[in-house]
Amino acid sequence: MAYYYNAEAFTAAGLPTEPKAVGELVSTWDGYKSVAVKAKAAGKFACDDPGLLFYYETWSKGFGFYEESDKGLVPDIDNPLAKTAFDRAMDFQGGGLCANAQAYSNDWNSGLSRKSIIGFLQPPWVGGAGLQAAAKDQAGKWRVATATPDGFAAADGSMLMVPKTAADPELATKVAIWLTNANNQANGYVKNGLFPSTLDTYQAPEFTAAQPYYGGQPVASTLAAISKDAPRILKGADTDSINAIFQQAIRDAATNGQSASAAYTAAAEKANQQFGK
Incomplete structure (x- = not known):
């Protein structure tokens, strides 16, 4: 904050x-x-x-x-x-x-x-x-x-979870990991102000750039x-x-x-x- x-x-x-x-x-x-x-x-x-x-x-x-x-x-x-x-x-x-x-x-x-x-x-x-x-x-x-x-x-903030009833929990987990990778979290901050949970994002050029x-x-x-x-x-x-x-x-x-x-x-x-x- x-x-x-x-x-x-x-x-x-x-x-x-x-x-x-x-x-x-x-x-x-x-x-x-x-x-x-x-x-x-x-x-x-x-x-x-x-x-x-x-x-x-x-x-x-x-x-x-x-x-x-x-x-x-x-x-x-x-x-x-x-x-x-x-x-x-x-x-x-x-x-x-x-x-x-x-x-x-x-x-x-x-x-x-x-x-x-x-x-x-x-x-x-x-x-x-x-x-x-x-x-x-x-x-x-x-x-x-x-x-x-x-x-x-x-x-x-928000979090992603895979329910026990998921039809394909392995695929759902892969999607969750992809959504929260450093590149996507950097873009999420630039576009919507969503602060990243992945520490590697702190080094991303999109994240550190002048706004x-x-x-x-x-x-x-x-x-x-x-x-x-x-x-x-x-x-x-x-x-x-x-x-x-x-x-x-x-x-x-x-x-x-x-x-x-x-x-x-x-x-x-x-x-x-x-x-x-």
């Missing part, structure tokens, strides 16, 4: 534009908040989805709402890491610093097209295909920061560095469902006026009722 921003819009908002300088600013939550505050003063948003800030903070700590025990993986919903992440996201939400627009939604696409959303923290497939589809006319103006708040994070949409920045190299330093995340069967409850509570707080404390308590109770030990 990385921080994507429109350099031209950052200039207009009185913010730095070089990836290194922006990276230094957003490398802490206080620094990122200062960017969001300055963007808001210019009538813009440097954050799209406050719910994703929660997701990012938990995953940058390797936390997936589970812990290991003598019984295997068990839910760990009330971990202080979740409360810290929730409070960070609510701090942005409460200050009106995020557009409250989820990636690929109409509000998100419109915000990018109208240049009201000028920066966001997202994974590569959003900053790749999603951004470039919503903001076609902004080619050459976007950049990717070289640092992100309080550490790096990497979300998991015109990002003003000639070799964005993949930045993303590769983040992926190498991001912690592993301990996930269980219901990690994503638990995460979704907290994320939705943060988004809903924008309209229902709940305090951070009340919103967190309600979300934790709901998560424990549905997925607790």
Whole structure:
């Protein structure tokens, strides 16, 4: 996951534009908040989805709402890491610093097209295909920061599996191996922003090349560095469902006026009722 921003819009908002300088600013939550505050003063948003800030903070700590025990993986919903992440996201939400627009939604696409959303923290497939589809006319103006708040994070993605009922499992396996070879994964990144799982792809010329949409920045190299330093995340069967409850509570707080404390308590109770030990 990385921080994507429109350099031209950052200039207009009185913010730095070089990836290194922006990276230094957003490398802490206080620094990122200062960017969001300055963007808001210019009538813009440097954050799209406050719910994703929660997701990012938990995953940058390797936390997936589970812990290991003598019984295997068990839910760990009330971990202080979740409360810290929730409070960070609510701090942005409460200050009106995020557009409250989820990636690929109409509000998100419109915000990018109208240049009201000028920066966001997202994974590569959003900053790749999603951004470039919503903001076609902004080619050459976007950049990717070289640092992100309080550490790096990497979300998991898609995977290929061959079911036991496959008519020809050997052929299916060969197809899966071919689809995920270094060359095809390099092309998948260039065309759709799909970040590769095959490490050999990191050396592919298509992957390391300068990208015109990002003003000639070799964005993949930045993303590769983040992926190498991001912690592993301990996930269980219901990690994503638990995460979704907290994320939705943060988004809903924008309209229902709940305090951070009340919103967190309600979300934790709901998560424990549905997925607790």
